[in-house]
Amino acid sequence: MLKTSPLNIERIRQQTPSLADPDREAPINHLLACGSSLMPQPVLDAVIEHLNLEAQIGGYEAHEARASTLNNVYNQVAQLIGAEPDEIALMENATMAWSHAFYALPLKAGDRILTCEAEYAANYVAFLQRAKRNGVEIVVIPNDETNRIDTKALKNLIDDRTALIAITWIPTNGGLVNPAKEVGKIANKAGIPYLLDACQAIGQIPVNVKELGCDFLSATGRKFLRAPRGTGFLYVRKALIETLEPIIIDHFAAPWVATNQYQLRPDARRFENWENAYALRAGLGAAVAYANSLGMENIHQTSWGLADYLRQQLSNIEGIKLRDNGHPNDFVNNQLEQCAIVSFSIKGQYPSQVVKKLKDKNIIIGTSSPDSTLLDAQSRKLPVILRAAPHYYNTKQEIDALVQALDMLK
Template identity: 55%
Template sequence: MIDIDRIRADTPAAQRLAYLHNAGAALMPASVVSAMKRHIDLESEIGGYAAADRESDRLEAVYGSVARLLNAATDEIALLENATVAWQMAFYALAFREGDRILTAEAEYAANYVAFLQVAKRTGATIVVVPSDASGELDVGALERMVDERVKLIAITWVPTNGGLVNPAAAIGKIARARSIPYLLDACQAVGQMAVDVEAIGCDMLSATGRKFLRGPRGTGFLYVRREILQQLEPPMIDHFAAPWVSRDEYLLRDDARRFETWENNYAARLGLGVAVDYALGIGLGAIEQRCRMLADRLRSGLASVRGVTIRDLGRTPGAIVSFTVKGYEAGAIVSSAAAEGITIGASHPSSTRIDAELRSLPPVVRASPHYYNTEAEVDRLISHLAGLAPR
């Protein structure tokens, strides 16, 4: 049972905002902010190097916290400055050549897809988009039929940025593992709103951010790399932390996932990330997922009865991102009108998930993303606000 009153007391902005923009950047718990401020103060008092030395145990513990979050080993975790860098370090460590195939999903995120395009342009590899099934999820049967000896990577976004779709990550993992194909999972919108078990999923690499449903600070992310594949990957960029300079003409890559890191880091943000992970683990990801889905389902149910609102979510069991359009209103206008009433929501542009948007002829959509610290009353406020808009 989640103690909502305690958690909202830990979230000062929740007292004045109905904050439903957690798919963008969630509100940090007070303990996360305090951890970061304490470290900044310490750096100002004794210097950055000495502060990192003094806090070395806490900094090291962040790896263990992230590993517990993912059901991974500590040596399989790298801490990066954001999820994009984490994803890129994994993707660009793979070698492609002409004729190789990259399989991905219709709702793949723009940052990932442009990387596919760049590698295809450089190497002659091809990008193959796996079709969706009738529910909108990646069609697992189609994926299995498309796999052949030319496929060198399966890379999907688990929970796309533009709606509540939850792709069948574990079913994809079974296919990838059976055919020994590397599997890269973008879990940015999944981590923090649902349980994530890399062993159950069967992914080889997973990237995520701290700032979204995990409620950590901006400028934090992490990468999981399965130990069995790690030694096959050389990062696209290295420094002397990732690969110590062992002799005049030789470097030696680290034997853990920290080969994907660099020496310099934002240690205050890293400590904040660790506190955020521990905070989520303390509540329990199962309980968090259950409450997130309850609130999102309540929002969808309420929106379904509002005249002029069209819900744009896909999937059999959509998660805590609710996307919709309002007849006669642009998405930005809806976001602004809600903000004027103390309700924070966001929008998603078609360019962020271009293939899916073009296939469904989607305009910019409004995106509301409740989290466990939200209340039913806040969800109902948004529904009432939309119901009260003048028809156009």
Template identity: 45%
Template sequence: MALDLHRIRAETPGCHDLAFFDSAGSSLPPAPVLDTVIGHLRREAEVGGYRAAAERAADLAAVKDAIGALIGAPAGTIALSDSATRAWCDFFYAVPLRAGQRIVVTGVDYASNAIAALQRARAAGAEVVVLPSDADGRVDLDALDAVLDERVALVSLVHVPTNSGLVAPVREIADRAHAVGAPVLLDACQSVGQVTVDARELGVDALTATGRKWLRGPRGTGFLYVRPELIERIEPRSLDLHSAQWVAEGEYCVASDAARFETWEADVAARLGLGAAVRYLLELGPDHVFAAITRRAAGIRERLAALPAVTVRDPVGGALGGIVSFTVDGVDPDRVQAALFDRGVVVSVTRRGSTLRDMTARGLTAAVRASAHAFVSDVDVDRLVDGIVGLDVRPRS
């Protein structure tokens, strides 16, 4: 059954006045998410946060069930967090690291992950090694054997980078990493909600994602998945009375499931909103939503590539997701963004500092990023393209 675009737009209040192309940044939540979050905040105002949370205990537990249904994982393997970055760091800093070992990363690493890897490597006397890649940022699978060996403590992968539609061949890399005994941590911040993500099929040991992007949930939400066989073998760097129990003087017991990566204090309204967002996606049918996002992105790339002053910066060929990055000759990306916003079109700018290795390798300091969710219409795309055509650009030499 095809998606009902009229229904989706009717349930997305924010898309009525704006042509919105920033779901890779912070997407527009549907009405059920708004109602859930606002309703719980009102209940907290009536009876206090503790009682309001107690009343929704079963619903809070069901958030993990919904996430598990989406990514093919048991609820006990999922820890809720306040961001993808926090979830990623909670796992990353728990992985043992010794002098002489390696942290293997990709050329499209996001700045937060790259900084954490450099910090830990410096402190431990370890080394950060970048997987070889081609000019578009694709990992060179044929060159993996030269990098992956018994010195590797962790392989950190990015499923979809922040600055292009590239989709990484995660399973192929994970299998080779496991062959040398290295665990794999997947940053799925830009993939969960826009492409199929099955934790078991991907073969990763841990996976992190956010609620505010393609899942269309509230800000301040995220989650961590940890492979069941690994959970009890890895202890987080910090614990509290939720992630562990104080059972005797000088003794504590860590939670047996992924809750060991959680803390007691949380934004309950936001987490309930995250659950509503995931259930909304499941109700629409993830495969239908993912297909709509991919088709829309492909159409945008085609139309932008036809404009004489525009260069699409996404890879050519291969699997591509919903992020479309481009530049306009003679026009700074910030100016493109501002001019489009004046026309009611929302895009974002991806900067060199966010993906330093990749942008430097491609000779880019910044690019415009258009990321269209399933609620984007043909009229919205026309507004995007017309807005770019209306820019004052100089012809290519």
């Protein structure tokens, strides 16, 4: 059993503006951390404080005044994922982070990209673009019997043409957690660059780039990390940074050192630009500090426990079909396979209508359409499905309220 300490949910909810007042007339029941979660007060304070400072003394001056706090965001993010601060580039979202890494790779005709069946759409269309532009081939690694990446099949696919392994760790729906660490071992052994999409993992489960063996990792702020929208980051393994020419540069990424010469920065910030949303960065730093203070393993166990509770309740309702992969979690033996994203459909109900009806009751869940994970949707014949993702700040009562509302819809 892993060591965790129960989170002080009452305190956490007190620190979450929209949950702080239990007597509020129409309290929000937000169960969609995989979309965009609820920010805690310290995050909101950090953003507003910086914006106020910009309004009072000017944007450049606010940046200067808060330079050490803003620089510290690199340390905070690095600490969260077991990296060094100069391996981090702060970005506006996960897609930008992922794309910067992907498009900097010098792939050529005939090179193969190995990816997974549940790969996220934004990544897959970029593969398709490079197939069109550079003639690379996309090879999808087969799944095992629970629809996770089959690592044995991956080993067999690797050959001289394999130029990149790029997978999604936790897909946007399906409750799945791909074996990212095992994939890392295989990639490292074969000396193949490994790009990991950790967009849904960050803030949900512990992330350590050394253990994962990834060369690049992309993440977003607004989902399980509880940072503001418009934040994200890229990790690039130190040894690779200076081998990569970013697809876009400016004079921050690459100072103009002589009339006909620029010099790329030696750190991962060669993927950044000069101008940034510093208020949001302050919020990202506060969100990372908040997650670190609670402990990622505590967050992981709590949110997955609530998701399991939701799965159990949903499985008791006739007409509801769970659409998740993986074996049910066994917390006693720490055999954990299904994450905090719960996918399901309801017989005879349009998902968008369900979301709307629930929203009228202040219950927030979402939908996931086939085109966000097209290969997985095709192979599992998935229609548009419903998606709920409880986070550690939610309660069993909130899940009961969702389940009851769903039951009444039928």
